[in-house]
Amino acid sequence: MGNFFPRWTNWLPLKLAVAAGFIVFGASLAVPYYFTPKYTRVGYEPTQPVPFSHKVHAGQLGLDCRYCHSFVESSSHANVPTNQTCFNCHGPGKGNIKSASPKLEKVIKANETGKPIEWVKVHKAPDYVYFNHSAHLNRGISCQNCHGQINEMEVVRHAEPQSMGWCLDCHRNPEKNLRPLDQVTNLNYKPEQLDRSAFYQGLLGKGVKADEIASVIGEGKTAKGLEDLLSLADTTYGKKVTQLEVGTQLKKHWQVQPPDSCTACHR
Ligand code: HEC
Ligand code: HEC
Ligand code: HEC
Ligand code: HEC
Ligand code: HEC
Incomplete structure (x- = not known):
């Protein structure tokens, strides 16, 4: 009785959405269909400000995902690297890998101005969904299961629908995807x-x-x-x-x- 607003009030918008779904679609048979959208985001591939290639960096150079997405195992959020990470290799005096390349112009400029590069988000769960990266990676689910063959992509695109039905497919049969923990960032496993x-x-x-x-x-x-x-x-x-x-x-x-x-x- 301690809490005047019971916990479920946080839920009101969702409950209303669910109720609306039931009214619109009537029979419960419609629910699985409604929850498994046939539309998908698969293929969504925005143009990025810098032509950064995972195929070159994670594929050919063989950099581990965690070199750049450094919090992915320890936090719910997968960070995108700061300019500083790029300058470990592309910065002046650091070997200058192609630092004169026109493709790196914006990276160099970003370093001069101190402004981060404005990468366009590819994956985004709706606000009402709770998702945690570390909870998956520490249980033997790989980046590949959810993002596809990133190490072969010139430009990152949506490889999986990331719909509710898709989350549940794996939650009900995790054995189809579990792998040893030391293989989680090995996309060629x-x-x-x-x-x-x-x-x-x-x-x-x-x-x-x-x-x-x-x-x-x-x-x-x-x-x-x-x-x-x-x-x-x-x-x-x-x-x-x-x-x-x-x-x-x-x-x-x-x-x-x-x-x-x-x-x-x-x-
Ligand atoms: C050298 C640094 C670097 C490495 C190594 C790297 N990434 Fe990235 N990653 C980036 C940058 C920068 C972006 C943002 C630009 C883009 O989308 O290409 C990004 C974006 C992404 C995105 C899309 C983020 C979004 O907006 O939804 C995914 C997924 C991703 N990386 C997965 C991986 C995986 C899996 C690996 C390991 C196989 C990996 N990355 C290795 C730098 C890196
Ligand atoms: C571990 C070293 C390393 C890191 C870290 C790194 N790169 Fe690279 N990058 C390379 C190498 C090596 C090449 C390939 C150069 C070549 O093609 O000869 C390259 C190529 C590139 C190119 C293509 C250049 C061209 O003209 O073809 C771009 C753009 C680029 N990197 C952007 C980035 C960005 C943005 C980051 C940070 C998110 C980053 N790199 C981090 C090593 C690195
Ligand atoms: C169980 C599925 C799953 C796994 C495993 C997974 N991701 Fe993700 N990833 C997602 C989802 C879902 C989102 C969108 C999350 C959001 O919007 O909060 C996402 C978003 C991202 C983003 C964008 C973050 C941002 O806010 O810009 C990056 C980068 C990323 N993932 C990298 C990785 C890397 C690297 C790995 C492996 C080390 C990995 N992911 C493993 C499902 C997964
Ligand atoms: C494993 C995680 C997971 C579970 C469990 C889950 N959901 Fe979802 N739900 C999601 C995701 C992810 C989305 C967003 C799908 C998208 O963006 O395509 C979603 C979307 C929804 C939506 C919005 C649908 C739409 O098309 O806009 C409703 C309503 C919903 N869920 C209700 C429920 C109810 C009721 C339950 C319990 C029976 C439930 N969810 C269990 C992950 C889950
Ligand atoms: C490829 C398989 C796979 C996919 C896809 C997947 N999950 Fe999971 N999920 C797991 C496994 C395995 C666990 C760990 C269960 C355990 O620890 O016992 C888990 C655990 C969770 C948990 C509980 C841990 C926590 O953080 O509280 C949540 C919530 C969750 N997943 C949400 C999602 C959502 C939302 C999606 C879709 C956007 C999703 N998952 C997609 C396999 C998956």
Whole structure:
């Protein structure tokens, strides 16, 4: 009784929107359709003030995403780098990589005036949606799952719809996307490149019992140790490591449970 305005009043606009949705569309059957817009933002690709290429910097030069998006793992927000980060390489006296290039004119000017480059936003969740980068990256979801093959893009574009239906698709089946934490910013990651033995050894090393690992590979299966697990995985998944194999193990042993209640994403 302490709070005069109960928490749900924050919710009023959303509730009204939901109610309006029900009135307009009537039957609840219409709801999944309404919530899964067929329109998408896929392909949205604004023109940026500087022709900065992820293909060159993250692809060819192999810079890690976190070199520039430095807060992405520790904060809800993924920052875009300041001019200073660019000047680590393009600044005077720092090797001057193409500092005379016309394409870098605005970068140099920005450094002289101290004004940040006004990058155009590509991804933007509506204000009524709560989204947190670190909560995903620290649970084995990669930039690639949500932004596509950025390391191959000359100009960043929207690769995924980022609609509510899209968020929920993954929240209901996270095993389709989970990967080891050290692979989260490796956009060329493929599960079949993983060393099976090292993967299971890693789980055992974290104190997971061989039997528990075996029971994820197949119901009722048991194992005494690494050897048993390897032969079990071999017969179940084949010679190469698969996404399902990695995803189901990580989901179980990291206890990954993405929320699907309305209040998780609409606070
Ligand atoms: C050398 C610095 C640098 C590196 C390395 C880098 N980025 Fe970026 N990134 C930028 C800059 C600058 C922008 C803003 C301009 C643009 O959109 O291209 C940006 C924009 C983005 C955006 C779009 C932001 C928006 O407005 O929605 C995404 C997504 C992104 N980067 C992902 C990545 C990923 C994933 C990697 C690693 C594979 C990466 N970046 C590596 C500098 C970098
Ligand atoms: C780690 C070093 C490094 C950092 C940091 C870096 N760049 Fe670069 N950049 C390069 C290299 C190397 C090239 C390729 C030069 C070439 O093509 O020979 C390049 C090329 C470019 C070009 C194309 C130049 C041309 O004429 O083709 C632009 C524009 C550019 N960078 C902008 C940026 C911006 C903006 C940032 C900051 C967000 C940035 N760079 C950060 C190393 C870096
Ligand atoms: C689970 C999905 C997901 C993952 C994983 C993810 N992003 Fe994002 N990203 C989003 C969404 C959604 C937005 C829009 C967020 C908003 O508007 O608050 C966004 C926005 C951004 C932006 C724009 C920030 C701004 O305000 O200009 C950058 C940059 C970015 N992401 C980079 C990255 C990088 C780098 C990685 C990997 C290290 C990554 N993202 C991983 C979903 C994701
Ligand atoms: C590719 C898979 C994937 C996508 C896409 C995805 N999520 Fe998640 N989400 C996860 C996983 C995995 C977790 C972690 C669950 C856990 O920690 O047990 C999570 C956790 C969350 C949480 C709870 C953690 C927190 O910060 O409170 C929220 C909220 C959330 N996601 C919102 C979103 C929204 C909004 C979108 C769409 C814009 C989205 N997610 C898209 C996989 C995904
Ligand atoms: C995993 C995160 C997540 C969960 C859980 C979630 N939503 Fe959403 N919701 C979103 C995102 C993201 C959008 C914005 C979609 C877009 O911009 O295309 C959205 C949009 C909406 C909208 C506006 C729809 C429109 O087309 O404008 C309503 C209404 C809504 N949600 C209600 C709900 C209700 C009711 C629930 C519980 C049954 C719920 N949401 C659960 C992420 C979520």
